[in-house]
Amino acid sequence: MPPSPYIGRFAPTPSGFLHFGSLVAALASWLDARAVGGRWLLRMEDIDPPREAPGARDAILQTLERYALTWDGEVVHQSQRHEAYADVVERLFRQGLAYACTCSRKQLEDYNGIYPGFCRDAGHSRDGAAIRVRVPELSYRFDDRVQGPFEQHLGREVGDFVIQRRDGLYAYQLAVVLDDGWQGVTDIVRGADLLDNTPRQLYLQELLGLSQPRYLHIPLIIQPDGHKLGKSYRSPPLEPDQATPLLLRALRALGQAVDPSLIGATPAEVLEAARQQWRPEAIARQMTLPEADLR
Incomplete structure (x- = not known):
């Protein structure tokens, strides 16, 4: 077999x-x-x-x-895959699909974890800033083998999310998608x-041309x-x-x-x-x- x-x-x-x-x-x-x-x-x-x-x-x-x-x-x-992560962050930033964000936690504490887009069109330098990926005003849905159908509207329920932190460390969402x-x-x-x-990972898979796994x-x-x-x-x-x-x-x-x-x-x-x-x-x-x- x-x-x-x-x-x-x-x-x-x-x-x-x-x-x-x-x-x-x-x-x-x-x-x-x-x-x-x-x-x-x-x-x-x-x-x-x-x-x-x-x-x-x-x-x-x-x-x-x-x-x-x-x-x-x-x-x-x-920890040995930083170069691969850096290449993708650079590409997304260069294509205008990601941007620098200087928002502090205090600025965002009243938004229940949903990014309000303060830095979306600010054109900040990447120096000392976090990098967020732009999300579409779309829902992403999948059928989980145990939990059943799950759907989330990225724009309304998440907002643009971080793919590289202000301290330079790469975010889980980016690393897990690239490594899978x-x-x-x-x-x-x-x-x-x-x-x-x-749903955030489904969007990154789509953005980067990667196959969607079963969950x-x-x-x-x-x-x-x-x-x-x-x-x-x-x-x-x-x-x-x-x-x-x-x-x-x-x-x-x-x-x-x-x-x-x-x-x-x-x-x-x-x-x-x-x-x-x-x-x-x-x-x-x-x-x-x-x-x-x-x-």
């Missing part, structure tokens, strides 16, 4: 260690690729050094290995916290106290010696059938059994776990 053209990826940010929510997203992404014989790439989204946690990069790689979530090829680091295109990613499986970022946004895990599971709130790092029980809990969170005989299995055996029975249609649009499944 020839390899599937499916190319998936997992792209953690080294601002902290992997937690249970990270595991659920990584596992879903890995299974979705492996179930069809596809490739699964690993990309370190390390474009924001001030937010990085010491030791997080190595810890992420070691955790994935302990949990048998093996990847194909070399790990790509976005460069790596030939066909399917993106990630957390639903990024769902409303997707599957895993619902965020809501804890019994109503808080979302994440790095910022009571989400302990994954324990290396708990790989099998945590993989089984992650499978249950994804709505997958779990054979009781796998309790004593190795992580690799759990993953192989799950790969053979992967049913993405079983993933719920919302996910709330009992306290026991968060430990």
Whole structure:
């Protein structure tokens, strides 16, 4: 059987260690690729050094290995892709599709995250300024494999958005689109916290002549106290010696059938059994776990 053209990826940010929510997203992404014989790439989204946690990069790689979530090829680091990002920013700026913005956070704090266009036609120099891409007065829509249809009007609901920050660092929206295109990613499986970022990425894909991947946004895990599971709130790092029980809990969170005989299995055996029975249609649009499944 020839390899599937499916190319998936997992792209953690080294601002902290992997937690249970990270595991659920990584596992879903890995299974979705492996179930069809596809490739699964690993990309370190390390474009924001001030937010990085010491030791997080190595810890992420070691955790994935302990949990048998093996990847194909070399790990790509976005910190080594600055030249590619710079070329695109320069091209968009030269074509008039992007412009320099000197607005401060204080100036924008009353606009609910929607850029009002203060600098759109100001003609500012790029020195010490952020770079925003001009958005059309259009809606962008896609069908998510779990969340269903999603639509957002870029002009009314987002406004021109930043592709390079005032401090010179490149924005997530630009880097993720360029790297997914460069790596030939066909399917993106990630957390639903990024769902409303997707229309901006669809626009950049269109602007840059890149193919649109399929999307599957895993619902965020809501804890019994109503808080979302994440790095910022009571989400302990994954324990290396708990790989099998945590993989089984992650499978249950994804709505997958779990054979009781796998309790004593190795992580690799759990993953192989799950790969053979992967049913993405079983993933719920919302996910709330009992306290026991968060430990």
